[in-house]
Every structure is written in C-alpha cells, then in structure tokens.
Amino acid sequence: MAYTVTPSPAGPVGSQYCVCKVELSICGQNLLDRDVTSKSDPFCVLFMEVNGKWVELDRTETAVNNLNPAFAKKFIVDYHFEEVQKLKFALFDQDKSSTQLYEHDFLGEFSCTLGTIVSSKKITRTLLLGNGKPAGKGMITIAAQELSDNRVITLSMAGRKLDKKDLFGKSDPFLEFHKPGDDGKWMLVHRTEVIKYTLDPVWKPFTVPLVSLCDGDMEKLIKVVCYDYDSDGGHDFIGEFQTSVARLCEAQDAAPLELECINPKKQKKKKNYKNSGFIIVKSCKITRDFSFLDYILGGCQLMFTVGIDFTASNGNPQEPSSLHYINPLGTNEYLSAIWAVGQIIQDYDSDKMFPALGFGAQLPPDWKVSHEFAINFNPRNPFCSGVEGIVQAYSACLPHIRFYGPTNFSPIINHVARFAAQATQQETASQYFILLIITDGVISDMDETRHAVVQASKLPMSIIIVGVGNADFAAMEFLDGDSRVLHSYTGEEAVRDIVQFVPFRNFRNVPKETLAKAVLAELPQQVVQYFKQQNLPPINSEPA
Numbered sequence: 001m002a003y004t005v006t007p008s009p010a011g012p013v014g015s016q017y018c019v020c021k022v023e024l025s026i027c028g029q030n031l032l033d034r035d036v037t038s039k040s041d042p043f044c045v046l047f048m049e050v051n052g053k054w055v056e057l058d059r060t061e062t063a064v065n066n067l068n069p070a071f072a073k074k075f076i077v078d079y080h081f082e083e084v085q086k087l088k089f090a091l092f093d094q095d096k097s098s099t100q101l102y103e104h105d106f107l108g109e110f111s112c113t114l115g116t117i118v119s120s121k122k123i124t125r126t127l128l129l130g131n132g133k134p135a136g137k138g139m140i141t142i143a144a145q146e147l148s149d150n151r152v153i154t155l156s157m158a159g160r161k162l163d164k165k166d167l168f169g170k171s172d173p174f175l176e177f178h179k180p181g182d183d184g185k186w187m188l189v190h191r192t193e194v195i196k197y198t199l200d201p202v203w204k205p206f207t208v209p210l211v212s213l214c215d216g217d218m219e220k221l222i223k224v225v226c227y228d229y230d231s232d233g234g235h236d237f238i239g240e241f242q243t244s245v246a247r248l249c250e251a252q253d254a255a256p257l258e259l260e261c262i263n264p265k266k267q268k269k270k271k272n273y274k275n276s277g278f279i280i281v282k283s284c285k286i287t288r289d290f291s292f293l294d295y296i297l298g299g300c301q302l303m304f305t306v307g308i309d310f311t312a313s314n315g316n317p318q319e320p321s322s323l324h325y326i327n328p329l330g331t332n333e334y335l336s337a338i339w340a341v342g343q344i345i346q347d348y349d350s351d352k353m354f355p356a357l358g359f360g361a362q363l364p365p366d367w368k369v370s371h372e373f374a375i376n377f378n379p380r381n382p383f384c385s386g387v388e389g390i391v392q393a394y395s396a397c398l399p400h401i402r403f404y405g406p407t408n409f410s411p412i413i414n415h416v417a418r419f420a421a422q423a424t425q426q427e428t429a430s431q432y433f434i435l436l437i438i439t440d441g442v443i444s445d446m447d448e449t450r451h452a453v454v455q456a457s458k459l460p461m462s463i464i465i466v467g468v469g470n471a472d473f474a475a476m477e478f479l480d481g482d483s484r485v486l487h488s489y490t491g492e493e494a495v496r497d498i499v500q501f502v503p504f505r506n507f508r509n510v511p512k513e514t515l516a517k518a519v520l521a522e523l524p525q526q527v528v529q530y531f532k533q534q535n536l537p538p539i540n541s542e543p544a
Contacts, residue, residue, distance in 0.1 A: 021147040021291075022118060023212060024075040025187070026060060028091060030137040031067045031127075034105040038232065039065045040093040042107055044140075046075045049086035061191070062094045065233030072176070072191035074212065076147065077114060085114040089140055091127065108135025110142075117144045122182075151210040152289045153245065155281065157192065158202040162261065162277035165228035165236040172229040173201045173238060175279070179214055179222050186223055189213050194229040199277065210245070210286060218246040224279060226261050239263045239276035251281035290538055292524035295531060298538025301431050302348040302527075303419070306338060306390055307412040308375065309439035311360035311405040314469075317398045323440050323469050324398060333468035333504045335391060337438045340515040341464060342387035345434060353383040356390045357412055362402040369404050371411040406444030409437060413452040413463065420459035429536040432527050433461040441471040447489040453479060454488040457495045462526045464519050467503045476501040496529055497522070 026044045034040045043062040047054040057077070063069030079085070088111040092104040108127025117123055127138035157175060165171045174194045181187035190208050195201035214220040221242050228236040239261030251257035260275040267273050288294075296302075315322030326332055331339075346352050359371040374382030376393040377400075384390045416435045423431040443449055453463065465480075467473040479486060480501040486494040500522045507515040531537075 020079050022077050022079045022114065023145045023147050023209070024077060024117065025071070025143040025145070026075070026089065027068075027070045027141040027143075028107075028127075029068050029124075029139040029141065031069070031091060032093075032107050032136045032138055033067060034093040034095075034107065039067050040105070040107060041065060041095075041233075042067075042069050042091050043094055044071060045090045045092065045101065046077075047088040047090065048077075049088075054088055063233070064231070070188045072188050079114055079118065079146075087112060087114055087117075089142065091138075091140070106130070108138045108140075110140050117142050118146075120144075145211065147209050147211055149209070149211040149216040150288050150291060150294065151216065151286055152207050153210050153213055153248075154205055154207040154283075154285045154287070155248065156203075156205040156283040158200070158256075158280040158282055159226065159261070160200050160258070160278040160280060162199045162201070162226065163228075163238050163263070164199060165238060170197045170199050171236075171238065172196045173198070173226055174229055174235075175203065176225045176227065177208075177213060177222060178225065179220065189222075202282075205283075209289070214245050218249070219244050224259075226277075226279060237263065241279065245284075245286075248281050248284040249286065251284045253283050256283075257281040288537070288541060290528065290532070290541065292528050294538045294541065295429055295432075295527060296348060298429065298540045300429050300527070300531075300538065301350065302345055303423075303431055303433045304342065304345045304349055304354050305412075305416050305433065305435050306342070306354060306356045307372075307409075307435060307437040308334060308356070308358045308394065309360055309407060309437070309441075310358045310401060310403050311407050311440070312403040313405070313407075313471075314403055314440050316403075324403075326395060326398075334438050335394070337436070337466040337468065337504060337515070337519075338390055338394070339387060341436050341466075341519050342390065344516050344520055346387055352386045354386070354390055355382040356384045356393055357382060357415065358397070358401070359409075359412055360403070360405050360407055362404045364400060367402060371408045372415050407439060407441055408445040408448070409439075409443050410445050410448035410452040412437065413449065413456060417452065417456045417459055417461060420456070420461040423460055424534075427536070428539055429531045429534075430539060431460060432530070433459070434464065434523065435461065436464045436466065438466045438468060439476075440467070440469040443475050446475060449479070450486060451488040451490065453486060453499060454492050454494045457486075457498050460527075460530050461498060462523055463499045464523075465499065465501045466515075466519065467501065467505075470505060473501070473503050476503075496526065496533070498526055 031040055031042055041062050041064050044060045046057045048057050058075050060071035060073040090109040091107040093107055094104055096103050110125045110127055122143040124139055124141040127135040127140055129135050159173055162171055162173055172194050175192045177190040178186040179189050189212050192203045210216050214222055223242050225240040226238040228238055241259050258278045258280050261277045261279050263276045314324050317324035356375045358373050358375045363370050375397045384393045416433050420433040465476050467476055479499045502519050
C-alpha cells in the first residue's frame with residue numbers, strides 16, 4: 001500500500017521526486033554572420049552536464065537568414081532542487097541537413113546552472129567562442145517559466161480564402177501564436193508547419209502547455225499572425241487577429257470558430273477592404289498532462305517486492321569472498337542495494353509491508369530447488385515489515401538454505417505480474433508494482449525471462465535489476481530496452497521499456513544516494529507512461 005501525500009513541506013515525498021518542469025525560451029542578438037551571400041541560419045542546442053560530460057538534451061528549429069532569432073521551440077527541463085544542473089546553450093549556423101554538429105558553423109555558447117536562470121527569471125549574456133573570447137557582439141537571452149500548471153491545449157487550425165502572396169502560385173501559409181511578455185512586447189509561443197501552395201490550409205493539430213500560450217490565464221489576449229513562407233526567411237505578412245483561449249474554446253467539432261485575418265495596412269489604405277481571409281479554429285481542447293507526482297499525490301500506491309539471487313555462484317556466505325558474506329559493518333552488496341532502493345520507495349507505501357522472495361536455492365526439509373520462495377519461510381505471508389524487516393529476514397534465512405541454481409528470473413517476474421494483473425481490474429491509477437531483482441550473474445532462462453518481461457510491459461509494473469559482483473552483465477543490458485525494443489521469443493515486442501539495469505560495481509565508492517538515483521531514474525516516467533497508455537488520470541484529479 002502507498003502513502004497518500006498531502007502537499008505540505010513536511011510531506012514524505014523524496015526530494016529527488018519533487019521535480020517541477022521549467023520552460024526555457026531562447027533568443028539570440030547580433031549573432032555572427034557565417035554565410036557569405038546571406039545571413040546565418042542559426043539553431044540552438046541545449047546540453048546538460050552528466051557525470052562530467054556534456055549530453056545533448058534538445059535543439060530548437062533553425063531560424064532562416066536571421067541574426068536576431070526568437071526560437072519558437074522551447075526547452076523543457078526537469079528542475080531538481082537538490083542538484084547542481086549545469087547547462088550549456090550552443091548556437092550553430094545550419095549549413096547542411098546533417099544532425100552532426102561538426103558539420104555546422106559554431107556561433108558561440110554560454111554555460112550556467114539552471115538555478116542561475118530560474119532565480120533571475122530572465123538573463124542576457126555574452127556568447128563565447130571555444131577559446132573563451134566573445135563571439136563578436138553575439139548575445140543570448142534565456143527566459144525561464146515554471147510549468148506548474150499541468151493543463152495543455154490542443155488546437156486544430158485551418159485557413160480559408162487567405163490572400164495570395166506569391167506571383168506565380170498560391171501562398172505557403174503558416175501561423176504564429178504570440179502572448180504579451182513582461183516588457184509589453186509580443187513573445188512568440190508557437191509556430192505551425194508550412195502548408196505549401198494553398199489559400200485554404202489545414203494545419204496539423206498541435207499541443208502546447210496552457211501556461212506557455214497564455215500564462216494559464218484563459219482571458220489573456222493572444223495574437224495569431226499568418227505569414228506566407230519564403231525560403232530566404234523574408235516571410236510575407238498575410239494578416240493577424242487578437243483573441244483569447246476562452247474565445248478559442250467556443251470552437252466545437254461540429255461548429256468551428258471562424259476569425260477574420262486582418263492586415264492593418266490594407267485596412268487603412270482600402271475603403272472596401274474586408275479581410276485577408278479567415279482563420280478557422282476547428283477544435284480546441286484543454287486537458288491535463290499528468291506528472292509522476294500527480295499520480296502519487298492522487299493516491300497511487302507503489303507496491304515493492306524484492307527478489308534475491310541465492311545461486312551457488314555467489315559463494316559460501318560464511319566466507320569473506322562470498323557476495324552474501326555479511327561483513328563486520330553488517331552489510332554486503334545485496335544489503336546495500338536493498339537499502340538504496342527500499343529507503344526511497346518505502347515512503348510511497350502506506351503499510352510498508354514488502355514481499356521478499358528468493359530464487360536458486362535448495363530449501364529444507366526436502367532440499368528441493370525453488371525459484372520463488374519467501375525468505376521468511378512463510379509462503380502465505382511473505383511480507384516483511386519495512387526495509388529493516390527485509391534485512392532481518394535475509395540475514396536469518398542465510399544459514400538455513402543451500403545455494404544452488406540455475407539463475408531463473410521468470411518465476412519471480414511472473415509472480416509479481418499476477419498481482420499487477422489483478423490490480424488492472426480496478427481500472428484506476430491506484431497501484432503500480434516494482435520488482436527489485438538483485439543477482440550476481442548470467443540468466444539461465446533468458447527466453448522465458450524475455451517473454452515474462454514483454455508480457456509484464458502491458459501491466460502496471462517495472463523491474464529494477466541490480467547486478468552485484470564482477471560478472472559479465474551483457475544479458476542484463478539486453479533486457480534494459482534503452483537502446484532497442486525488447487522482443488519475446490515469439491517475436492512480440494514490449495509495449496514499453498520497463499527494465500532498468502544497474503551494475504553495483506559502478507557505485508561502490510560513491511554516496512548511496514547516487515545508486516538510488518540511478519536505479520530509480522526511469523521509474524517516474526514508466527509509471528506515467530503506463531497510466532497514460534491506459535487513459536487513466538490520477539484518482540483525485542480535477543477536470544481541466
């Protein structure tokens with residue numbers, strides 16, 4: 001069972017989960033001109049420092065022929081209060097269609113922490129070249145906005161009888177959505193795709209956070225501008241209008257909303273001017289984009305089960321060379337993994353009663369091999385009270401079992417999957433199951449395990465595997481579908497990646513919090529992904 005958390009400062013939510021999303025808007029000023037016949041075509045790349053290396057997070061679109069770009073694409077970054085998150089913003093002039101950055105001319109970069117941006121809300125800084133010198137007069141402006149409002153707006157737009165702007169053909173229209181900035185100037189929020197050769201375009205539906213479009217204020221005026229696209233970046237103005245989200249919401253699937261597209265210059269010059277066409281709001285829907293915390297705060301329970309490898313390859317637990325040997329400090333790698341994960345997850349479990357299972361050992365009295373036994377030797381009630389209860393049951397069972405084999409994962413995965421399958425009958429986002437498997441080596445029943453994981457991927461369930469010792473864990477990496485989709489031996493694909501594998505040896509000399517973060521890194525998105533796929537909102541969610 002899990003904690004139902006009230007949003008108070010003393011709440012038991014682990015701080016690494018108290019993540020809010022921050023939206024970063026990027027503008028460039030006076031960028032270097034790298035093109036001979038025209039101006040630079042800049043785009044911005046966001047990097048974050050991870051383990052001392054810069055890792056690319058996202059890129060903006062390319063602004064054609066523009067040394068002062070305002071990028072429509074926003075960077076959305078998870079803001080962790082307890083971490084120093086180093087960011088680097090690098091600008092390049094797009095020369096080729098290649099995704100490789102070395103193929104493009106470098107226009108300068110700026111590095112800082114996310115905290116610096118958030119605390120200032122908006123910063124303008126000098127862009128630097130690789131040698132640390134200024135990139136001409138180039139500047140970058142970064143504005144931050146907390147996306148605490150989880151509402152999103154999905155708009156389906158079209159045009160009718162728009163003005164013809166091209167001499168030898170029809171227009172190539174696209175729309176831009178702007179909101180008023182703090183400085184009173186209009187700020188670009190979203191740009192649609194270009195629809196070629198038409199005066200009656202139908203744009204693809206798009207979704208943006210409501211707080212991006214109107215700061216969450218449905219009555220706030222927004223401006224919609226229609227342009228005719230030109231490849232040289234000098235887009236022709238067709239017309240514009242001002243409206244509000246509240247007005248856009250009047251559009252229904254059966255009754256679209258038509259708004260006149262006005263060109264103020266034409267309106268002044270021509271007495272009989274009516275409009276430059278119509279922009280049609282085919283539909284406007286506001287929904288909530290729920291986060292991991294939304295589900296937890298809504299009362300979702302994280303059900304934690306531990307599976308422990310008692311195969312002979314671990315070594316005799318009486319000898320210091322064994323992975324199950326409990327050292328004078330009262331710990332070993334198995335216990336360290338149990339503590340690291342259990343201490344985080346137990347905050348989300350109201351009764352803190354955890355099933356703890358073992359596999360690969362011979363059990364008394366008949367010494368038959370078992371691949372799913374309760375380590376407290378009570379099959380009807382395999383629950384241990386808290387992480388301490390798991391540790392006590394583990395230490396108590398070691399002298400009473402014989403380490404054997406083989407290393408079969410599928411029985412324990414299927415065991416937890418049966419409970420997860422029962423939970424789906426409630427058809428609510430009330431329970432999510434986490435199986436922590438701690439093992440020293442190579443899986444013997446790989447085909448059955450792959451099949452079990454693929455089936456479990458359809459259920460509210462995630463599997464965390466911690467590899468202890470120094471064995472070859474290539475098979476575990478294979479189960480962790482970060483780089484490729486996992487397939488069952490029948491050819492069936494996993495519907496989502498639910499396995500996170502971490503070798504303990506990478507964390508022997510670091511703070512225990514580091515292991516917990518690595519092991520639980522993918523869990524929040526796995527929980528959200530499952531409930532979204534099932535169309536299940538948090539239990540106590542408000543309508544949008």
